[in-house]
Amino acid sequence: MPLQITGALGDPDLIRLPWEVPLQDWPQYHLVDLPRGISRHVVRFARLSGKVYAIKEISERFAKREYQLLWDLARLDAPSVEPVAYVTGREEGLDAALITRHLQFSLPYRAVMSGTLRPDTLTRLLDALAVLLVRLHLNGFxxxxxxxxxxxxxxxxxxxxxxxxxxxxxxxxPMISEGQRLGDIDIAHTNIFGEMLDLEAGGLLHPSIDPMDTAEDIVTRYHRLWDEITQSEIIEEVDWHRVEQRIRRLNLLGFDVAEMMVRRKVGTGRLIVRPKVVDSGHHQRRLLRLTGLDVEENQARRLLNDLDGYRVAKGLRHEDEAIVAHRWLAEVFQPTVEAIPAELRGKLEPAQLFHEILDHRWYLSEEAGSDVGLAEAVKSYVDNVLVHKPDEKALLPDEAPDEAADEAADEAADEAVQ
Incomplete structure (x- = not known):
């Protein structure tokens, strides 16, 4: 069977990779070193045309299946890695391969740790995982x-x-069953308990963290979030503001409310209210619509807060929101990001840089007893904070592989096609 790459190929150079060689033996000039999590399969990161791809060796059946599932999730705008292609027909004895696009600025949970995993960091990771699992279940996955x-x-x-x-x-x-949903959270409980035990054995777990309590915690957080999103709420007709409170709570969790189902309970003066939640990203969508910035939900919330503060400070409360957003982007956000030295911009994505600068400005202003201004905050943040942070972007060298490496890659590709 000849070599075949199936998918939405955006880079024709993928065919040049040494598919006839086991992934673990690929020459280093094809690869880039990035943090990766624990996997039962061999996973490598390849660099092509300024892009980074994650490649996983897996059986042909599962490569095709996972590729299709990832596309299904992408169509639903669920938080997952982007599928690129799957490769079949490699040398005899070699598994197929699944290619996905590397998610920039993303880290496996072990790489999030700095020394020892502290309780507050773990809490934020569990919150994020609970939100992910709820979003997947709402999509029927x-x-x-x-x-x-x-x-x-x-x-x-x-x-x-x-x-x-x-x-x-x-x-x-089409819709996840109650048994599947509870089974998923039970598997999460077991897996996270094992992961915490592994961290504990390696001396990477803070002494105050108990593995079993952590496993129980993810279950609690998941159910609390699921109930907030899906359960009906009985209210008195005169307490309609509680409906608005419910919507606000859902927005703060990052979920939009598409419609509200309201029905009167027979024989009483009460209403039963159940929100219909279709997707997360309330603040993301507003920021994207106003500025074109496509960022994470909490980053969007923070940027929108700064945008609202800018509107008040400039006396633009009655101006069209889109016009104010354009001015804020040109006068505040872009100049702040561009003030970061070019060699340091790869450490964090722009929205995260802006968020951390705002935090730094607040701390400096608290110490000074007055607002220190954005320009001073940027300089202090760069000099005292950013230079000490590790890079979270895959920084790619400007130079291409040497000519010998190119020739070797060309020969390998020719042989593979033949």
Whole structure:
């Protein structure tokens, strides 16, 4: 069977990779070193045309299946890695391969740790994982192997946003059943308990963290969020403001309310209210609509807060929102990001940089007893904070592989096609 790459290929150079060689033996000039989580399969990151791809060796059946599931999730705008292609017809004895696009600024949970995983960091990771699992279930997706190891995390202001990275065991349904939903959370409980024990054995768990309590915590957080989103609420007719409070709580959790189902309970003066939640991203959508910035939910909330503050400070409360947003983007956001030295911009994505600068400005102003201004905050943040942070973007060298490496890659591609 000849080599075949199936998918939405945006880079023709993918055919040049040494598919006839086991992934673990690929030459280093094809690869880029990035943090990766624990996997039962061999996973490598390849660099092509300024882009980074994650490649996983897996059986042909599961490569095709996972590729399709990831596309289904992408169509539903669920938080997951982007599928690129799957490769079949490699040398005899070699598995197929699944190619996904590397999620920039994302980290496996072990890489999120700095020394020892502290309780507050773990809490934010569990919150992000609970939100991810709820979003998947709302879309009818049964994961079958929910764990921290099968998740990538991106910083989202003071929290994290979680993305599914392994859909090998997943199933897509028109609507998830109660049994599937409870089974998924039970698997998450077991997997996270094991991961905490592993961290504990390696001396990477804070002494105050109990593995079993952590496993129980993810279950509690999931059910609390699921109930907030899906349960009916009985209210008195005169307490209609509680409906608005419910919507606001859902918005703060990052979920939009498409419509409200309201019905009168027979024989009483009460109303039963159940919101219909279709997707997360209330603040993301507003910011994207106003500015074109596509960022995480908490980052969007923070940027919108700054935008609203700018509107008040400039006396623009009665001006069209889109016009104010354009001015804020040109006068505040873009100049702030561009003030970061070019060699340091890859450490964090622009929205996260802006959020952290706002935090730094607040702390400096508290110490000074007055507002220090954005320009001074940027300089202090760069000099005292940013230079000490690790890079969270895959920084790619400008130079291309040397000519010998190019020739070797060309020969390997020719042989593979033949």
């Amino acid at each position: 049964y994961w079958g192997d929910c764990s921290l190891s099968n998740t990538l995390f991106r910083r989202d202001a003071g929290a994290f946003a979680a993305y599914l990275v392994d859909a090998e065991t997943g199933e897509m349904h």
